[in-house]
Amino acid sequence: MSLPKHAQYKDAGVTWLGTVPKHWDIRRVGYYFSERREKVSDKDFAPLSVTKNGVVPQLETAAKTDDGDNRKLVRIGDFVINGRSDRKGSSGTSEADGSVSLINTVLTPTSEMSGRFAHHLFRSVPFQEEYYRFGKGIVADLWSTNYSEMRNITLAVPEFSEQVAIAAFLDRETAKIDALIAEQEKLLALLAEKRQATISHAVTRGLDPNAPTKDSGIAWLGDVPTHWTVTRLKFIATVQTGIAKGKDVAGKATITVPYLRVANVQDGRLDLEQVATIDIEPEQLDRYRLQLGDVLMNEGGDFDKLGRGALWTGAIEGCIHQNHVFAVRPHGVSPQWLNQITGSIYAQFYFMGRSKQSTNLASISxxxxxELPVLLPPVAEQATILQFVSHESAKIEVLSESVQQAIGLLKERRSALISTAVTGKIDVRGLAETQAA
Structure with a gap:
């Protein structure tokens, strides 16, 4: 879609804006907003979470603190932004009265600022970058921007009616893009389900639909091929627990080694782009070192992380693992077969049933x-099933990558559209119905 530009532009005097429409006003944030600093209790004003999707009722996954009587008041129409750089993009206009933690900045717009325009402007990538440029701190994830700095950021703002037109245009167009993204994400989830179902059926029923079956002896597993055996994991593997972080090694001789965490162990793969290190005593290396063929499993975390795992192929020399990642070391079965078993739907069902659970979190000992039941076909049949699973998974992975690329392009399109509209690079006044913000 080709969008029109304004007839005349001027230099805004700041790099992040560049040139802006000639009729737009150049003023600082402090002209259009005042900071709301009133302290309240979450007993009187419901707690809110400031997320990348905007300001919402407090999420169940939100970190619980003891600040219940020491929070900031939020009124309908206020704009709330999280000042921490590791929460970049977490902001939005509140549609409800409530309270937020003190790390958030609460802004009340003047009558010259449309709330919906501010919502899009402050959440745009160019503004976010300028916002954090005005901040300060020690390191990237402890970098924050206070209102005393934010109020001096230069804005280019049109008259109220044009703000409303821009917001209406963006509300409509981003809703269309969001709907397309949701469709693609639904497809991605369906592909993941198909992959999981394909694997689970293959490792619990085999590839021959006509093979005679027998009762597995496990109610929730049902029948399995007659010629397969059922054993327990403890008879064909050992479980190596990992090292707990935080041990005091002051004054002791130590070595620095790579350290695998839950974040590195994804579903069926390892993410080794960011591998942390830890200082340990030299004699601990052999105790916690990962070995080729270890099947890695997450001990806990969010429900979707429980039991999630992948095969260790020795990508990093001398790597150990944290206590929240189990290294299952097979001795009576191939690592590849065991990896498919632990990643199957039936294994996930078992892990959830045996786990300790709290709100959205689970862990297993x-x-x-x-005690996980493990199905063992003859070795030759295992190889055939593994080859089939690999082939089918590869086909699904190709489709998934294509969908992920489509999602990425849609998100880029959405971001670019917002940025160009709120900085006046396009003229949308004739493309949106003006309505009260």
């Missing part, structure tokens, strides 16, 4: 992991 190594003792319970060792």
């Amino acid at each position: 190594s003792t319970n992991v060792m």
